[in-house]
Every structure is written in structure tokens, then in C-alpha cells.
Amino acid sequence: xxNSKDRKRGENKTRTNAVKELFYELPQxxxxxxxEVVIEGSKGVLEYTQQLIRINxxxxxxxxxxxxxxxxxxxxxxxxxxxxxxxxxFIA
Amino acid sequence: MLLEFVRWLQGYVYFKIIGKSPERFINIVTKNRLTxxxxxxxxxxxxxxMYVRDYKDIREFAKKxxxxxxxxxxxxxxxxxxxxxxxxxxxxGVFVFxxxxxxxxxxxxxxxxxxxxxxxxxxxxxxxxxxxxxxxAYKKNASFITISRDTMLDIEDIGWMSINVIGSxxxxxxxxxxxxxxxxxxSVPANVKASTDGLILSINTYQGEAFFEEGSxxxxxxxxxxxxxxxxxGGVKLVRANAQVIAQTTHKQTFEVSKIINTTGFKEEKTRxxxxxxxxxxxxxxxxxxxxxxxMRFQNDSLYLFDTFLPVSVSTQRxxxxxxxxxxxxxxxxxxxxxxxxRLYECFNLSDAQVKSRNYEFFESDGKYTLECTxxxxxxxxxxxxxxxxxxxxxxxxxxxxxxxx
Numbered sequence: 001x002x003n004s005k006d007r008k009r010g011e012n013k014t015r016t017n018a019v020k021e022l023f024y025e026l027p028q029x030x031x032x033x034x035x036e037v038v039i040e041g042s043k044g045v046l047e048y049t050q051q052l053i054r055i056n057x058x059x060x061x062x063x064x065x066x067x068x069x070x071x072x073x074x075x076x077x078x079x080x081x082x083x084x085x086x087x088x089x090f091i092a
Numbered sequence: 093m094l095l096e097f098v099r100w101l102q103g104y105v106y107f108k109i110i111g112k113s114p115e116r117f118i119n120i121v122t123k124n125r126l127t128x129x130x131x132x133x134x135x136x137x138x139x140x141x142m143y144v145r146d147y148k149d150i151r152e153f154a155k156k157x158x159x160x161x162x163x164x165x166x167x168x169x170x171x172x173x174x175x176x177x178x179x180x181x182x183x184x185g186v187f188v189f190x191x192x193x194x195x196x197x198x199x200x201x202x203x204x205x206x207x208x209x210x211x212x213x214x215x216x217x218x219x220x221x222x223x224x225x226x227x228x229a230y231k232k233n234a235s236f237i238t239i240s241r242d243t244m245l246d247i248e249d250i251g252w253m254s255i256n257v258i259g260s261x262x263x264x265x266x267x268x269x270x271x272x273x274x275x276x277x278x279s280v281p282a283n284v285k286a287s288t289d290g291l292i293l294s295i296n297t298y299q300g301e302a303f304f305e306e307g308s309x310x311x312x313x314x315x316x317x318x319x320x321x322x323x324x325x326g327g328v329k330l331v332r333a334n335a336q337v338i339a340q341t342t343h344k345q346t347f348e349v350s351k352i353i354n355t356t357g358f359k360e361e362k363t364r365x366x367x368x369x370x371x372x373x374x375x376x377x378x379x380x381x382x383x384x385x386x387x388m389r390f391q392n393d394s395l396y397l398f399d400t401f402l403p404v405s406v407s408t409q410r411x412x413x414x415x416x417x418x419x420x421x422x423x424x425x426x427x428x429x430x431x432x433x434x435r436l437y438e439c440f441n442l443s444d445a446q447v448k449s450r451n452y453e454f455f456e457s458d459g460k461y462t463l464e465c466t467x468x469x470x471x472x473x474x475x476x477x478x479x480x481x482x483x484x485x486x487x488x489x490x491x492x493x494x495x496x497x498x
Contacts, residue, residue, distance in 0.1 A: 048131070072129065073129040075127055
């Protein structure tokens with residue numbers, strides 16, 4: 001009985017850890033309609049033009065297509081894109 | 093807004109990144125935990141802003157990513173200071189300005205009082221000054237609750253008071269006490285007597301026993317209505333007599349003025365001006381007070397800007413010397429003066445009476461002019477004279493005892 005309980009506890013722990021890892025590692029996006037987007041968990045800017053901004057994240061690449069796109073603010077893991085976002089593409 | 097201000101304080105540069113891969117440069121910069129913002133790409137050039145302290149460290153990263161950096165513009169306080177580094181006067185001026193503004197904001201500039209009805213404005217201001225609130229008072233040391241409490245103790249007519257200080261402006265709000273009306277003590281027995289000689293035209297007795305009828309002539313202090321009345325059982329009762337006694341009265345008054353009168357005039361001797369800035373009092377001249385001066389006039393002109401009185405004023409002090417002159421009066425002038433006095437007498441002394449006719453007799457005698465005035469009036473001559481109740485009752489008791497013994 002004891003062994004089976006311990007096993008269950010162990011399984012639950014590994015599950016929660018996996019969820020936490022997933023949650024923290026996945027980039028978080030916060031849109032202000034199509035005018036602005038805040039991206040947490042970026043790993044670098046790959047391409048930057050006024051029509052396309054490609055961002056590298058832990059989950060893959062993210063492409064923001066639009067017009068007059070600007071990087072409003074950049075730090076080591078966060079960035080803000082503003083402009084007129086027309087399309088978002090996720091490349092896993 | 094706050095972020096922009098912080099950036100301005102720390103100083104930042106707006107620069108352009110020229111090269112094939114400006115994205116790589118951005119990534120290196122951000123990996124090294126340096127903040128970059130306001131990045132705009134125009135054609136093949138990338139523009140961005142960065143703190144000036146960080147910009148000094150990114151030359152190395154530019155080399156790594158094979159881009160060239162060029163400053164477009166510099167913003168913020170460090171550049172402002174650098175710009176005016178050689179102009180010490182400007183910097184000192186700015187510093188002095190800030191200090192002066194700070195110091196001036198520590199004092200009360202203006203005092204505004206609302207809610208005064210019967211209390212004198214100058215009396216209130218002087219009491220406030222005694223208690224610690226005046227133009228130029230140091231705000232941080234003043235306890236406005238204590239000041240208002242002390243002022244209320246000093247001026248009894250104040251029912252409620254509040255001092256609100258907004259910036260350098262002190263607003264004093266006051267509610268005066270509602271004075272209780274004089275209530276006649278109706279429990280004390282009284283007689284009604286005549287206040288002056290006269291001929292009774294009508295008598296309305298509300299309480300008491302009337303001794304006179306219409307058409308009777310009475311003299312001053314004569315008893316008109318008695319407060320001692322007999323009740324139904326034949327006993328004596330003391331009441332507060334009350335009546336309206338309308339009578340025709342005559343008032344005589346004589347006014348005299350000598351033919352040569354002494355007039356007093358004032359001649360301006362000296363004018364002294366002073367500049368007042370808050371508590372500071374700077375005289376324009378060092379003239380001392382003239383002992384001959386017998387009168388002084390004080391005028392204060394404050395600076396008024398944008399609907400506000402500023403604590404800068406020029407006070408002018410004018411000293412006058414009294415001059416005595418003898419002036420001879422002619423008949424016309426003397427009559428004019430005496431008639432004015434007669435009118436004033438009528439206004440102030442006969443205000444309760446209805447003046448039916450006036451008779452003036454003007455004559456000259458022994459170096460003076462005389463005006464004899466006779467006013468024929470109709471007025472209420474009744475006034476109450478309180479009865480010493482203890483003595484009356486004892487007298488009456490003794491009298492009734494005598495009657496019983498007989």
C-alpha cells in the first residue's frame with residue numbers, strides 16, 4: 001500500500017513540474033488588439049523590417065507581419081512591438 | 093511620462109545603427125542586459141535610443157556584429173549640464189531660482205478672510221498676528237488648529253473658525269455667534285411713568301391701573317399706570333404694568349457758536365516709503381519720525397498679479413502737522429452751522445418721536461450766535477419703572493394689619 005501511494009505522489013510531482021516548466025518556458029504574448037504586442041520569453045530578434053519582425057523563442061519562431069512595425073522597447077527576455085499587425089505566424 | 097522623466101534625468105542618446113545585421117547587434121546588447129528602446133527601421137538603417145551610460149559600453153558589441161554606430165541626437169540632464177558647464181551664471185541662476193521658490197513656498201503670502209459681519213477685519217488680522225498667522229509667517233512652525241483656537245478665545249464673538257492653508261495662501265473662514273435677543277424680565281413688577289412732560293393724546297393700558305385719561309397733562313417721571321392693582325377679593329396684587337401712552341411733547345434745545353472760531357487743519361510734513369517683502373521691511377529713506385507731526389496717514393499698496401495679492405507691497409507713511417486758525421463767522425455761515433447742528437440733534441435725539449413742527453429762533457448776542465430750537469413732537473412717553481417688591485408687600489401687609497386692628 002505504502003509503495004503504491006509513494007508512486008502516485010511521485011507521478012503527481014513530475015506532472016506538476018512538467019506543467020511549471022512548460023508554463024515558464026513558453027513565451028507569453030499580450031495583445032492590445034493589433035496595435036501592440038508584449039512578448040515575454042523572447043530569445044532574440046532574427047529579422048527586423050517595418051513589414052516583418054521575426055522573433056526567436058523557446059517554443060519556436062514567431063513572425064509578425066504588418067505595416068510600420070517598430071520595436072518599442074527591448075530587454076533580455078521581453079520586447080514590445082507596436083504598429084499595425086496584420087498577421088502572426090508561429091513556426092514550431 | 094514618469095519613465096520619460098527618468099530617462100531625461102539619466103540622459104540618453106538617439107543613434108543609428110548602420111550595417112548588414114543590426115538585429116544581431118540588438119540581440120547582443122539585450123543579452124548583456126542593456127536596455128534599448130524606440131527602435132525604428134528606416135530603409136536599411138536602424139534607429140534606437142539608449143542610456144548614455146550604456147552607450148559607452150556598446151562599441152565592442154558593434155565591432156562584433158559588424159555595424160557602425162552614429163549618434164543622431166543627445167537628450168537629458170547630463171547633456172544640459174554639460175552644455176551650460178561654462179556658463180556658471182546660468183546654472184547658479186537656476187539653482188538660486190529653485191532655492192528661492194522653495195524658501196518662498198514655506199511662508200504665508202496672503203490671508204483671505206470670509207464670513208465677517210460685525211467683527212472688525214483689522215481687529216481680526218491683528219489678533220491672528222498675535223497668535224502666529226500673518227503675511228510672512230513660517231508655515232511649518234505654525235499650528236493652525238492652535239491659532240484658530242486661541243483666536244476664538246480672544247474674540248468671543250466668533251462661533252466657529254477654520255484656517256485652511258493651500259500653498260502659500262491662508263483662507264480664514266469665520267461664523268459669528270448669533271447674539272441672543274434681550275428678553276424683558278416680565279416677572280418683576282413695574283409701574284409705567286412719563287419719560288417727559290406732555291399732553292396725553294391716547295392711552296392704551298395693557299396691564300395695570302391707569303391714572304390718567306386722554307387730554308391730561310403730565311410732567312416728567314409722573315406715574316401714569318400703576319403696577320399695584322386690587323384683585324377681586326380685595327387683596328393687593330403686584331403686576332408689571334404695560335401701556336402705550338401717546339403724548340404731544342415739546343423739546344427745546346439751544347445751540348451756540350462764537351463769532352470767531354478756531355479751525356484745525358493739517359499740513360503735510362513728510363512722506364516716508366517702505367518696501368515690504370514678506371516679513372522684510374526696507375525703508376526707502378532713513379528719515380526719523382518728526383515729533384511735531386500730530387497726525388499720520390498710512391497707505392499700503394500691494395502687488396496684484398493673476399488675481400492674487402503678492403507679499404510685496406509699498407507702504408507710504410504721511411506725517412501731518414496740525415495747524416490752528418482763527419476764522420470769523422458771518423451771519424449766514426453761523427446760521428448754516430447752527431442749523432446743521434439742529435438737524436443732527438433731531439436725527440439722533442428725536443429719532444423715536446414724530447416731529448410735527450419746528451421753530452428756530454436765530455439771534456446774535458455777546459459775541460456769539462444763538463439758535464433756539466423748539467420741536468413739537470408726538471411720541472410714546474411711557475417707560476417702565478420697576479417696583480421694589482419686598483418693601484411694597486411689607487408696607488401693604490402693615491397697612492392691612494392696621495386696618496384689621498382698627
